[in-house]
Amino acid sequence: MSKTNGLRPDLSIIAEWIRPGSRVLDLGCGDGTFLAYLAREKNVTGYGLEIDERYIAPAVRAGVNIIQTDLDAGLSGFDASSFDYVVLSLTLQSVKYPDRLLQEMLRVGHEGLVTFPNFGHWQTRLQLTLFGKMPVSRALPNEWYNTPNIHLCTLHDFEALCRRLSIEVLEYRAVNHVHKSSVGLRLLPNLLGEIALYRFRHRNEGPR
Amino acid sequence: MAVFPDDSVGLVSPRTLHVSEPLRLSSGAVLPEFDLVYETYGHLNEHHSNAILVCHALSGSHHVAGYYPGDKKPGWWENLIGPGKTINTDRFFVVGCNNLGSCFGSTGPNSINPATGRPFGPEFPMVTVRDWVESQTHLATALGIERWAAVIGGSLGGMQVLQWAIDYPDRIAHAVIIAAAPKLTAQNIAFNEVARQAILTDPDFHGGRFYEHNTEPRRGLRLARMLGHITYLSGDILHQKFGRDLREGKINFDYGVEFEIESYLRYQADSFAGRFDANTYLLMTKALDYFDPAAATDGNLTAALSPARASFLVLSFTSDWRFAPARSREIVKALHDNRLRVSYAEIRDHHGHDTFLMRIPLYLEVLEAYLERVFQDST
Numbered sequence: 001m002s003k004t005n006g007l008r009p010d011l012s013i014i015a016e017w018i019r020p021g022s023r024v025l026d027l028g029c030g031d032g033t034f035l036a037y038l039a040r041e042k043n044v045t046g047y048g049l050e051i052d053e054r055y056i057a058p059a060v061r062a063g064v065n066i067i068q069t070d071l072d073a074g075l076s077g078f079d080a081s082s083f084d085y086v087v088l089s090l091t092l093q094s095v096k097y098p099d100r101l102l103q104e105m106l107r108v109g110h111e112g113l114v115t116f117p118n119f120g121h122w123q124t125r126l127q128l129t130l131f132g133k134m135p136v137s138r139a140l141p142n143e144w145y146n147t148p149n150i151h152l153c154t155l156h157d158f159e160a161l162c163r164r165l166s167i168e169v170l171e172y173r174a175v176n177h178v179h180k181s182s183v184g185l186r187l188l189p190n191l192l193g194e195i196a197l198y199r200f201r202h203r204n205e206g207p208r
Numbered sequence: 209m210a211v212f213p214d215d216s217v218g219l220v221s222p223r224t225l226h227v228s229e230p231l232r233l234s235s236g237a238v239l240p241e242f243d244l245v246y247e248t249y250g251h252l253n254e255h256h257s258n259a260i261l262v263c264h265a266l267s268g269s270h271h272v273a274g275y276y277p278g279d280k281k282p283g284w285w286e287n288l289i290g291p292g293k294t295i296n297t298d299r300f301f302v303v304g305c306n307n308l309g310s311c312f313g314s315t316g317p318n319s320i321n322p323a324t325g326r327p328f329g330p331e332f333p334m335v336t337v338r339d340w341v342e343s344q345t346h347l348a349t350a351l352g353i354e355r356w357a358a359v360i361g362g363s364l365g366g367m368q369v370l371q372w373a374i375d376y377p378d379r380i381a382h383a384v385i386i387a388a389a390p391k392l393t394a395q396n397i398a399f400n401e402v403a404r405q406a407i408l409t410d411p412d413f414h415g416g417r418f419y420e421h422n423t424e425p426r427r428g429l430r431l432a433r434m435l436g437h438i439t440y441l442s443g444d445i446l447h448q449k450f451g452r453d454l455r456e457g458k459i460n461f462d463y464g465v466e467f468e469i470e471s472y473l474r475y476q477a478d479s480f481a482g483r484f485d486a487n488t489y490l491l492m493t494k495a496l497d498y499f500d501p502a503a504a505t506d507g508n509l510t511a512a513l514s515p516a517r518a519s520f521l522v523l524s525f526t527s528d529w530r531f532a533p534a535r536s537r538e539i540v541k542a543l544h545d546n547r548l549r550v551s552y553a554e555i556r557d558h559h560g561h562d563t564f565l566m567r568i569p570l571y572l573e574v575l576e577a578y579l580e581r582v583f584q585d586s587t
Binding site for chain 2: 023045047053056057058059060061063064065066067068077078079082
């Protein structure tokens with residue numbers, strides 16, 4: 001796993017999942033670092049969607065196609081099957097309709113790539129059960145009253161939703177805060193994983 | 209000698225290109241020859257690759273930046289254009305061109321018709337956005353510009369940018385479309401029609417031959433401008449600037465100027481009627497109404513834009529109700545449907561449609577970031 005590419009670690013892993021030359025839609029693309037990296041290293045083309053106006057100029061400067069959009073309004077501006085991958089990194093937990101967005105991702109793209117903070121992590125569980133307090137951690141640094149994370153879930157929750165939506169998980173990884181994998185993480189991902197990463201597609205979507 | 213701000217291009221003067229080739233217009237009419245008046249700022253580089261064309265809006269002109277001798281007021285986009293400014297004339301060779309049919313020097317209704325020896329007036333043919341683009345290719349060629357580094361415009365000017373990208377994909381590297389729409393709505397056309405009716409029904413209009421009667425339809429033009437002006441601003445900004453403030457602090461129970469907003473509108477109307485031509489106003493609003501590049505593709509804008517090859521920046525303003533952000537998003541959708549490079553920002557501001565003329569930090573920041581790319585591509 002390359003650690004010197006300057007990418008956020010979860011994106012570094014996702015980048016390895018993306019085939020060179022593919023078309024990518026990055027939801028919540030921030031300043032476009034990830035897309036710029038994919039364009040440079042993997043000859044990827046596509047667009048980034050971002051609601052925060054502060055990110056537009058930096059992304060434009062980085063040569064990224066950034067389109068200011070509210071993800072909660074859906075992806076109706078995009079036609080079906082426009083992309084090979086639709087990426088949603090550390091954003092699923094802060095959208096209004098995660099279930100609808102997952103379906104939208106697989107309408108406009110063949111595969112979805114999602115990363116989210118795992119609410120099933122042992123420290124999170126401990127804070128709630130032992131101290132009776134809403135968990136605050138490295139992955140979830142906000143207090144309950146000011147957090148943008150309104151739809152937190154665990155690996156189990158996410159997989160249950162996938163089953164309900166006929167989404168087939170193709171690959172997943174759970175990593176700790178330095179985004180390292182380990183034997184323990186492989187055995188008990190929902191307990192030890194701080195960040196969850198998933199690659200998935202619709203069950204009816206055949207391999208291409 | 210007058211002293212100009214350091215970031216102004218300073219003293220400028222217009223030039224005229226005479227084109228003696230006939231121009232076949234969208235309407236089928238032919239202009240046997242025509243003039244285009246233009247201004248340039250900055251220097252064309254060795255490879256002629258750093259030229260930016262600025263397209264003007266309904267009442268604009270080629271006088272985009274800088275000052276004429278004796279003038280206190282600079283060109284209409286002085287806010288953005290100059291050395292070190294957003295559209296940096298130290299880097300770019302900037303060209304402003306007056307559209308055909310205008311009243312500021314390019315051939316239009318108030319020009320002398322060589323065939324009759326009197327002003328064209330109502331004989332001046334209807335021109336469309338497409339005709340403007342066509343006419344301006346002559347200017348590009350005359351200036352030695354094979355391909356524009358960028359074509360930039362707001363409002364009607366933005367529509368012209370879109371048309372350039374469709375009609376001459378090889379001659380435009382970047383397209384910057386600000387506060388525009390892919391076509392007018394019924395409501396937009398309705399506003400234009402009221403403005404036209406104000407002019408057409410003015411007894412001083414004389415069927416467009418008012419020049420020969422030594423008069424002009426000032427009342428009509430004033431009304432047209434008042435109406436237009438209201439649509440260029442947001443309700444918020446009118447409220448903020450004028451509220452219900454009274455000129456004399458009290459109601460007089462008459463039809464004189466009572467509210468400050470009335471005073472403002474009358475002032476705008478007077479200054480406009482003094483410098484603009486009624487026939488041109490009619491023509492420009494028609495060019496707006498007719499603009500619809502997707503008409504040729506059964507209303508499918510994606511198909512209409514399929515010839516385009518440029519990279520795009522599309523900008524809209526949240527308080528613009530004349531060409532609302534949703535209209536810009538239609539353009540953006542058609543662009544990414546064609547897998548073209550496009551960035552889009554919806555600038556949060558309360559000034560309304562006219563925001564594109566102003567120095568709004570986020571707006572300038574995004575535009576500057578994009579022009580950095582244009583510059584990199586042009587060197």
